[in-house]
Amino acid sequence: MTTTFWLIAAVLIALALAFVVYPILFSKPGRQKATDLRNQNLLAYRSRMQELESERTAGVIDEAAYTQLKDELEGSLLDDVGNSPEPRQNSGSHRRSALFVALTSIVAIPAAAILLYQQWGAMDQLEQYRTMVAMSEDDAGRQAQMTDLTAQLRTRLEASPENPDGWAMLGRSYMRIERYRDAAWAFEQLAGQVPDSMSQAVAWGLAAQASFFDSQGAMDEAVTRAIAKARALNPDEVNALGLLGIHAFSQENYQEAIDHWERIVAVAPDHPQLPSIQEGINQAYQRLGIENPALVASGKGVSVRVELAEGLTDSVSADTALFVFARIPGEGRSIPVAVARMTAGDLPLELRLDDRYTMNPSVKISDTEEVLVTARVSLSGNAIPQPGDLQGAAGAAIPVTADDQPPVTILIDTIVP
Incomplete structure (x- = not known):
């Protein structure tokens, strides 16, 4: 919980209390009621006077009738104003009731706000977001803090794991600081948070890639396990296909490498590393001593x-x-x-x-x-x-x-x- 957040929350709660407490303590309903009654009488008087003027102008009534009706209307207005009830002063009981309601509001509103926020608020996600923003700033000063920020993000994600973007950033951050085993773990957590099978396959493919770096290019159990999980969800997951192609090339199985890499070209023609993949395909064909048919x-x-x-x-x-x-x-x-x-x-x-x-x-x-x-x-x-x-x-x-x-x-x- 940050100090800034609680200061803002306190100001908002104070404003809410002001809207509730002020009318309770300082409202004067009797005086308002009397004022409203006088205003209604005055409006009725003006409306009736306009009607009399119209009737006189139209010749419906003569001057004598007009004068008589006008005098009666003015007398009626004076009677209404004189008989309007004076606003009663707030009684002691009314004052005590208002004070009780105000004190209850002062206690209940902040307590309800805090309890409801703890139930439905997103402070953990806010803290994760702030850490992610800090980590994404790519200047030299931030590089020195990357390890600490990564540790903070991991702690917050472990406390509140339902944040796929957070797990993805954690994995990328571990890759950047070359903690590949931790990166593989983060991508495995990501696989458990994304909803669809294609996204899960990508997460497992990234985990395989991180494990491949951790093993320094060896196709060990962690790598093969992650590749198997990725391809079980999507046989054409490009990270897994890329690793299989690299491994096949290193074992001099050039045709197998070509098959895996050409599959990436077919299913992901907009892949950002496609020129490098195409170059690998060309080298594999050269090792086989034949010309790439696509390059004739x-x-x-x-x-x-x-x-x-x-x-x-x-x-x-x-x-x-x-x-x-x-x-x-x-x-x-x-x-x-x-x-x-x-x-x-x-x-x-x-x-x-x-x-x-x-x-x-x-x-x-x-x-x-x-x-x-x-x-x-x-x-x-x-x-x-x-x-x-x-x-x-x-x-x-x-x-x-x-x-x-x-x-x-x-x-x-x-x-x-």
Whole structure:
């Protein structure tokens, strides 16, 4: 419980008491009743006078009748005002009753507020959220506190476990500080908190990944158990498939590795690590001594020349990842029909994007009429744009042709905000 929370709660309770107690102690119902009666009489008098004026104007009554009825109406008003009951002073018993109700409210309202909040409030979730926000701040000062914040989040989650987002953040935080066994435990807890089988499969896949790191790449019992649970819920869980592919590749079972990784390409074509997965597939085919069927060029493609603006050449190292994407125009951030991955040290370079660089065999650049080409220097190595990345794009869509056209120049001159 935080001091700030209780101060705010106290102010709100005081306001609630003011709304209840003030009318009880300071209201004067008798005087209000008398005032209301006088106002009603006055309104009736004015209404009747308007009627008399209208009748006189219309010739319904003459001047003498008008004067007589007006005098009678004024006399009636004076009688009503004179006979109005004077407000009675509050009796002692009424005063004592009001005081009793006020004192009872002062005690009952705060007590009820605290009891109801303990029953239905969410202070534990608030504390978890505040810790999660603090952990998500990615500056150098916060890095030093990551271990303490992770321990605080774990304590709060163990006390109030019904928070899937909290367990997911705890697992990621343990991965960040390289406490992989604890990360696997957190992801297993996450699997018990998410409602649907697909989300449970993802949680078990993440647990398998954490255990794989903990075992330093060995396919031990913890890893195989988590993979089995993930694939029992979803045979195509991508984290599990990725680990199986890595293990098969390390055992020189290249065809098995290809099968697992190509399945990821088929079921998750927008996977953020797809270029790396595709590169692994290509290497597996090379180890088998055969050409990747998906990368056999059809001859159709686009030729580009990628350059880095002079003012940015000193801001990136030679081994920084460089991606060149070709997308179908008019489809927003659609899946690229071709992606080439190189390094900034290769710049400037000339490149022909064709079916050798396809990400998904079912969506090839040779099947399109024209493409938009973008080049990005990724400081994080991630194909998804991140703030600080350097980027450039062709000014217009480039026709896809079978013959080798002069390259279109793409200048990388923009920093991703």
